[in-house]
Amino acid sequence: MHSEPASLLRQFRRYPAVEFGRYRRFVVADHHVGWVAPDFARELATFPQVFHLDDQAVLFHDRFTEAADRSRAIAEVLAALRERGLVPGWRGELYPVNRRFEETPLLLMERAATPLFGVLSYGVNVNGLVRDGGGWKVWVARRSASKQVDPNMLDLVVGGGLPHGISIRDNVLKECAEEAGIPAALARQAKPAGLVTLMIAAPEGLRLGVQFNFDLELPADFTPRNTDGEVAEFQLWSLDRLERNLREADDFMFDVALVNLDLLVRLGRVGPDDPDYLDIVANLRRSIPFVRT
Amino acid sequence: MHSEPASLLRQFRRYPAVEFGRYRRFVVADHHVGWVAPDFARELATFPQVFHLDDQAVLFHDRFTEAADRSRAIAEVLAALRERGLVPGWRGELYPVNRRFEETPLLLMERAATPLFGVLSYGVNVNGLVRDGGGWKVWVARRSASKQVDPNMLDLVVGGGLPHGISIRDNVLKECAEEAGIPAALARQAKPAGLVTLMIAAPEGLRLGVQFNFDLELPADFTPRNTDGEVAEFQLWSLDRLERNLREADDFMFDVALVNLDLLVRLGRVGPDDPDYLDIVANLRRSIPFVRT
Numbered sequence: 001m002h003s004e005p006a007s008l009l010r011q012f013r014r015y016p017a018v019e020f021g022r023y024r025r026f027v028v029a030d031h032h033v034g035w036v037a038p039d040f041a042r043e044l045a046t047f048p049q050v051f052h053l054d055d056q057a058v059l060f061h062d063r064f065t066e067a068a069d070r071s072r073a074i075a076e077v078l079a080a081l082r083e084r085g086l087v088p089g090w091r092g093e094l095y096p097v098n099r100r101f102e103e104t105p106l107l108l109m110e111r112a113a114t115p116l117f118g119v120l121s122y123g124v125n126v127n128g129l130v131r132d133g134g135g136w137k138v139w140v141a142r143r144s145a146s147k148q149v150d151p152n153m154l155d156l157v158v159g160g161g162l163p164h165g166i167s168i169r170d171n172v173l174k175e176c177a178e179e180a181g182i183p184a185a186l187a188r189q190a191k192p193a194g195l196v197t198l199m200i201a202a203p204e205g206l207r208l209g210v211q212f213n214f215d216l217e218l219p220a221d222f223t224p225r226n227t228d229g230e231v232a233e234f235q236l237w238s239l240d241r242l243e244r245n246l247r248e249a250d251d252f253m254f255d256v257a258l259v260n261l262d263l264l265v266r267l268g269r270v271g272p273d274d275p276d277y278l279d280i281v282a283n284l285r286r287s288i289p290f291v292r293t
Numbered sequence: 294m295h296s297e298p299a300s301l302l303r304q305f306r307r308y309p310a311v312e313f314g315r316y317r318r319f320v321v322a323d324h325h326v327g328w329v330a331p332d333f334a335r336e337l338a339t340f341p342q343v344f345h346l347d348d349q350a351v352l353f354h355d356r357f358t359e360a361a362d363r364s365r366a367i368a369e370v371l372a373a374l375r376e377r378g379l380v381p382g383w384r385g386e387l388y389p390v391n392r393r394f395e396e397t398p399l400l401l402m403e404r405a406a407t408p409l410f411g412v413l414s415y416g417v418n419v420n421g422l423v424r425d426g427g428g429w430k431v432w433v434a435r436r437s438a439s440k441q442v443d444p445n446m447l448d449l450v451v452g453g454g455l456p457h458g459i460s461i462r463d464n465v466l467k468e469c470a471e472e473a474g475i476p477a478a479l480a481r482q483a484k485p486a487g488l489v490t491l492m493i494a495a496p497e498g499l500r501l502g503v504q505f506n507f508d509l510e511l512p513a514d515f516t517p518r519n520t521d522g523e524v525a526e527f528q529l530w531s532l533d534r535l536e537r538n539l540r541e542a543d544d545f546m547f548d549v550a551l552v553n554l555d556l557l558v559r560l561g562r563v564g565p566d567d568p569d570y571l572d573i574v575a576n577l578r579r580s581i582p583f584v585r586t
Contacts, residue, residue, distance in 0.1 A: 281487060
């Protein structure tokens with residue numbers, strides 16, 4: 001019996017859609033840069049020297065006029081909230097908060113807090129591709145069981161958040177080395193290939209993000225080798241297997257699933273013949289609503 | 294003296310942004326499918342047997358319940374408006390009007406009227422690529438001086454609107470043959486590569502569209518040959534030349550410029566090093582606002 005293949009849209013249905021009306025705007029120096037859930041806003045209200053709340057927004061107190069001062073103040077708040085168990089998954093990495101990627105940050109914030117403030121975070125991803133006749137195979141990583149976030153789930157060969165103070169290019173090189181043992185001379189051949197956006201209501205808060213994607217052709221005789229203990233194993237998959245998995249399972253991390261869907265679209269594996277094509281492509285670059293101020 | 298290269302965002306600035314608040318919704322069978330400018334709405338009001346106007350919308354009269362009846366009625370209206378000179382550029386091609394690409398059309402409408410009703414139209418495009426060492430060159434067409442729309446402007450090697458009654462694939466094959474003399478066996482190797490959306494206030498009305506893009510690798514010894522008189526000449530361009538032209542000139546048709554920008558992004562020629570990268574990518578898939586009903 002022939003049955004229709006399952007829809008790739010399942011990957012966009014793993015988390016509820018974000019109801020922005022439920023959130024207060026997070027405003028820094030008159031710029032709308034995030035979204036705070038009501039419960040967390042109540043916690044922030046207990047720090048009136050740092051945050052001012054009105055009906056619709058959580059505002060960074062305007063007595064702070066420098067990024068460094070704001071960063072210090074929010075670090076103290078977050079340290080206190082962490083003691084109360086309200087900042088799970090502390091990373092010890094500072095992420096920039098700004099209106100636009102290129103702009104000087106308005107403040108720096110512990111990575112684990114970014115979903116709580118609903119600020120945009122950035123990441124880099126590398127699709128590790130190996131020629132397979134006229135087509136491609138792709139390296140897939142399984143995260144180690146000890147990873148704080150999404151242990152055992154399937155991942156890209158290389159990917160990671162983009163902290164403050166490192167360029168996209170340098171981060172690609174660094175993650176290539178750490179996660180997959182890819183030497184710099186090879187990693188430098190990674191080519192930018194567009195981006196996907198993330199916009200989900202995750203258990204840890206709002207995950208709003210922009211993922212910069214790269215494609216890297218790896219030689220057939222190269223095998224990725226993890227150097228930081230974060231990967232349990234690497235597997236070389238056919239695009240058929242990748243597509244089937246994305247249709248039928250939630251084995252990949254959510255953001256990685258989107259990067260893989262974008263790859264399948266760009267390589268022409270998913271095209272207009274798929275009844276969900278327009279929705280898939282639209283969802284890969286959901287527009288994240290910030291009020292321009 | 295070194296100067297910053299001009300911004301690729303110029304291509305998105307060639308037409309004013311659409312102020313949807315100025316337009317009335319075009320509603321068919323309770324579905325919002327288009328946007329009508331005030332002047333044109335006044336013309337439509339002179340056909341009360343076909344259109345009903347309220348404060349915010351132009352509604353197709355609900356005595357029409359079948360697509361065929363609506364298509365016949367709007368054809369009569371458009372014939373009358375054409376006599377008054379209000380439907381310039383008549384094509385004699387019927388375009389489907391619907392809420393979703395895959396759905397059965399709510400009605401068919403003369404192509405030249407689609408910007409007047411602000412309905413979504415669809416097109417197919419083929420990037421004609423030729424290997425050039427490790428990179429690519431791209432075929433560029435100059436439209437013939439006698440073309441009704443955009444005479445003499447630069448175009449893709451193959452591209453065209455998607456009328457009712459032909460599949461995307463078949464349209465690619467048909468346009469490949471007519472516009473560039475690409476035989477079917479070669480044209481069938483065109484691979485889907487994503488899409489771009491159009492959303493501009495053009496002189497002829499609102500151009501809202503979805504362009505399905507394909508990449509086709511052409512052999513180095515193949516030269517496109519136009520068979521329908523619509524192309525004045527073909528030129529093989531380096532990606533450098535393409536990028537420079539898009540930065541500095543408005544030589545390409547607007548929609549073609551977007552397809553070319555998408556190509557440069559996908560091939561990694563325009564990447565995160567470009568300060569406008571995020572805006573470029575976001576603008577390539579502007580979300581077209583229809584009120585889901």
